[in-house]
Amino acid sequence: MSEFNPERVSKLIQKVENSLTHTAQVTDADKLVVGVDLGTAYIVLVVLDHHGEPVATEMQFAQVLKDGLVVDYIGALNIVRQLKEKLETRLQVSLEKAAIAMPSNTPESVCKTHRYVVEGAGMEVVNMLDEPTAANRVLGIxxxxxxxxxxxxxxxxxxxxxxxxxxxxxxxxxxxxxxxxxxxxxxxxxxxxxxxxxxxxxxxxxxxxxxxxxxxxxxxxxxxxxxxxxxxxxxxxxxxxxxxxxxxxxxxxxxxxxxxxxFLVTPLGIAISALEAENLLES
Ligand SMILES: Nc1ncnc2c1ncn2[C@@H]1O[C@H](COP(=O)(O)OP(=O)(O)OP(=O)(O)O)[C@@H](O)[C@H]1O
Ligand SMILES: [Mg+2]
CATH class of the missing domain: 3.30.420.40 (ATPase, nucleotide binding domain)
Structure with a gap:
């Protein structure tokens, strides 16, 4: 994990923002990972390549969680699936590996529900971590x-x-x-x-x-x-x-x-954790 550097953080977040509307050319499709942030206000999917560069991001306002719990399982699953399909259409590849994050101290049963949402949408969950730890993958404090x-x-x-x-x-x-x-x-x-x-x-x-x-x-x-x-x-x-x-x-x-x-720090950090879990990160 790199040291805290405010300029580096701002540049990285800027790249994620750009990837909401711009799609990068992908060379190594099998090395892409997705960070899935199931939030109480937004569901965000960030795709990174194996250099840690954001290549495409999709997000949607959704109230399918309450206090960190999935209260509308089918709704959450449908949104993650739709966002994944949008990303796949933009990138012309299939997205298979994802990481997810939960608020700290989330009970095991709730973690499982998060995992099922992402698996139900057709991705393998390669890493699970807590949200502040995910955010710190970006900040590096x-x-x-x-x-x-x-x-x-x-x-x-x-x-x-x-x-x-x-x-x-x-x-x-x-x-x-x-x-x-x-x-x-x-x-x-x-x-x-x-x-x-x-x-x-x-x-x-x-x-x-x-x-x-x-x-x-x-x-x-x-x-x-x-x-x-x-x-x-x-x-x-x-x-x-x-x-x-x-x-x-x-x-x-x-x-x-x-x-x-x-806004996009935690979703980006979740995606970085997927690269790390898969040992894909190359500088
Ligand atoms: N530009 C903005 N100015 C003010 N508020 C904003 C802005 N953009 C987003 N928000 C607010 O931020 C909140 C969503 O933030 P975020 O996506 O970090 O939450 P979440 O991850 O969905 O929720 P949680 O972490 O609580 O599960 C919403 O209340 C939204 O109104
Ligand atoms: Mg959040």
């Missing part, structure tokens, strides 16, 4: 806390000398911000969700949801008590909002960093 704030969950892992020494999972995330916005503007959840993601509205959105972000920051603060955390690294779609890192920094008193686009 040795010390500090990785905080992944997604749609429905906030995952936190504390790293010491490259090892995870503490994990926590809280049922809070972007869905709560959208609910607060919907209440404020008296609109539907779906409208609030769209409004929240539009960067043109970001200043207004932060003004309204600031107390909720402060609460998220204080939850992070509680969890890192008693640990020597000198840096916090934010990932997950919810942290796309401006000032997120400043608010968390203020609540925790700990230097807080986020990548330019924190």
């Amino acid at each position: 040795r010390n500090g806390a990785v905080v992944d704030i997604g749609g429905g969950t906030t995952g936190l892992s504390i790293f010491k000398d490259g090892e995870v020494i503490y994990t926590a999972d809280e049922a809070t995330g972007g869905t709560h911000l959208s609910l607060v916005l919907a209440g404020h503007y008296k609109t539907s959840f779906e409208e609030a969700e769209e409004q929240k993601k539009d960067s043109a509205n970001h200043r207004d959105v932060v003004a309204i949801v600031r107390p909720v972000i402060e609460k998220m920051g204080s939850i992070v603060h509680q969890h890192i008590q008693g640990f020597d955390v000198k840096d916090i690294y934010l990932v997950g779609g919810t942290t796309c909002l401006p000032e997120f890192e400043q608010i968390v920094e203020k609540q925790t008193g700990v230097t807080t960093w986020k990548p330019e686009n924190p």
Whole structure:
């Protein structure tokens, strides 16, 4: 795993973003792997070649999970299958190997359901790992806390000398911000969700949801008590909002960093873990 280098992380994430709309030419089709992120808000599939380069990515908004649990198995399976087929059409290859990630401390039975979704969609699961560890495949930090704030969950892992020494999972995330916005503007959840993601509205959105972000920051603060955390690294779609890192920094008193686009970090990390599990990674 490479050392933390903010420029390298930003460049990598940029490449994943580009691969949403651009498809790379594939030379070694049998060495492709897929990272499948089954989130409470988005299902994302990232395809990497054996150099670790993103070649194609597909994603879809889906509410088939709740608090990290698959609540609509058939719905989840159909979406993963459709996204896989879209990628296969774009790349003109068949995709066979995938990795998946779960929130920390997920019970074995829930892990199995995740695995069945991906297997049911026609891929072999070559690796399973927890989400913050996946995110750290991209970040490469040795010390500090990785905080992944997604749609429905906030995952936190504390790293010491490259090892995870503490994990926590809280049922809070972007869905709560959208609910607060919907209440404020008296609109539907779906409208609030769209409004929240539009960067043109970001200043207004932060003004309204600031107390909720402060609460998220204080939850992070509680969890890192008693640990020597000198840096916090934010990932997950919810942290796309401006000032997120400043608010968390203020609540925790700990230097807080986020990548330019924190949204695709975990799905990319899951895909990297598949390459590592298969010993395919060549530089
Ligand atoms: N540009 C954006 N600005 C603000 N919020 C965003 C933006 N992009 C995504 N989000 C929010 O991020 C959340 C989804 O993030 P992410 O994909 O990391 O979650 P997930 O992995 O599906 O969920 P979880 O990790 O909780 O299972 C949603 O609440 C979405 O509204
Ligand atoms: Mg997530």
